Amino acid sequence: MSCLGLAYLIESETINDMDLFDLLVAKISSGYNKVMVTVEDGRNFVADAAIITVPIGVLKANLIEFEPRLPDWKVTAISDLGVGNENKIALRFDKVFWPDVELLGVVAPTSYACGYFLNLHKATGHPVLVYMAAGRFAYDLEKLSDESAANFVMLQLKKMFPDACEPVQYLVSHWGTDPNSLGCYSYDLVGKSMDVYDKLRAPLGNLFFGGEAVSLDNQGSVHGAYSAGVMAAENCQKYLWEQQGNLESFSRVSARHETLGTNFPLQISRI
Numbered sequence: 213m214s215c216l217g218l219a220y221l222i223e224s225e226t227i228n229d230m231d232l233f234d235l236l237v238a239k240i241s242s243g244y245n246k247v248m249v250t251v252e253d254g255r256n257f258v259a260d261a262a263i264i265t266v267p268i269g270v271l272k273a274n275l276i277e278f279e280p281r282l283p284d285w286k287v288t289a290i291s292d293l294g295v296g297n298e299n300k301i302a303l304r305f306d307k308v309f310w311p312d313v314e315l316l317g318v319v320a321p322t323s324y325a326c327g328y329f330l331n332l333h334k335a336t337g338h339p340v341l342v343y344m345a346a347g348r349f350a351y352d353l354e355k356l357s358d359e360s361a362a363n364f365v366m367l368q369l370k371k372m373f374p375d376a377c378e379p380v381q382y383l384v385s386h387w388g389t390d391p392n393s394l395g396c397y398s399y400d401l402v403g404k405s406m407d408v409y410d411k412l413r414a415p416l417g418n419l420f421f422g423g424e425a426v427s428l429d430n431q432g433s434v435h436g437a438y439s440a441g442v443m444a445a446e447n448c449q450k451y452l453w454e455q456q457g458n459l460e461s462f463s464r465v466s467a468r469h470e471t472l473g474t475n476f477p478l479q480i481s482r483i
């Protein structure tokens with residue numbers, strides 16, 4: 213997915229309390245220039261502002277309660293964006309029996325069963341193929357047991373390689389039903405207004421919104437999520453400086469960040 217691996221991005225940032233990553237936010241209360249974030253075990257964290265970067269699927273499913281409720285225009289923006297699904301079924305074999313290519317495609321009579329295998333052997337040296345299933349097909353695969361999903365994918369593979377050996381291990385993602393994601397990519401729904409992204413991105417007082425869905429022009433990508441996060445952080449910082457009457461200092465900090473940003477070796481590509 214990324215030529216450097218996403219851990220690189222995380223390690224490059226200063227994150228001191230990794231335990232916080234294990235906590236799901238249940239409620240966000242804002243008012244009186246403070247935000248209180250309540251996590252699932254009942255603990256509260258109070259801050260001057262918060263940046264919300266949960267996936268659009270989580271916002272759509274109302275898994276986080278907002279107090280006061282989000283305004284109607286924000287709720288409409290959330291519901292007016294689509295969320296698509298894609299799943300990976302990774303198959304590890306004890307030997308390589310396929311050609312040394314990047315992709316192995318399955319052309320089916322219907323678009324439903326079209327799919328492709330990524331050849332991870334080329335990139336990692338390990339005998340691994342990853343089947344990519346998208347859209348309705350990806351949701352339907354999640355209704356199967358992992359074993360049945362792997363068996364289905366093996367049927368696809370055997371259409372190309374009748375003598376394919378059985379995998380020694382498999383791993384199946386469930387991004388459509390995983391409560392941490394509830395889908396994979398935001399997308400434009402036909403007939404919805406053009407300003408849906410602006411509304412989704414717009415801050416609400418001391419609440420700021422990040423994540424791939426609010427990216428200016430790279431939705432559905434790591435670099436889009438990254439730039440949206442940087443933008444939300446800068447807007448949040450500007451808000452806090454304004455609160456403290458220190459906006460002039462903000463401009464100087466911002467300029468320094470731009471200089472640093474040009475040296476940051478972010479290299480992400482979609483294969």
Ligand SMILES: Cc1cc2nc3c(=O)[nH]c(=O)nc-3n(C[C@H](O)[C@H](O)[C@H](O)COP(=O)(O)OP(=O)(O)OC[C@H]3O[C@@H](n4cnc5c(N)ncnc54)[C@H](O)[C@@H]3O)c2cc1C
Nearest residue numbers: 213236237266267298392396423424432433434437482483
């Ligand atoms: C199969 C697949 C292949 C892809 N391939 C590529 C590719 O090749 N190149 C590319 O650029 N992009 C690719 N993408 C897209 C890219 O991964 C996403 O756009 C990007 O990771 C989104 O980042 P994000 O920070 O917006 O959301 P996420 O990375 O989903 O982060 C959201 C975080 O919010 C957390 N969260 C959810 N609910 C709560 C809660 N209630 N409380 C607290 N935390 C919560 C989640 O645990 C998660 O850590 C791919 C995506 C998929 C699914």
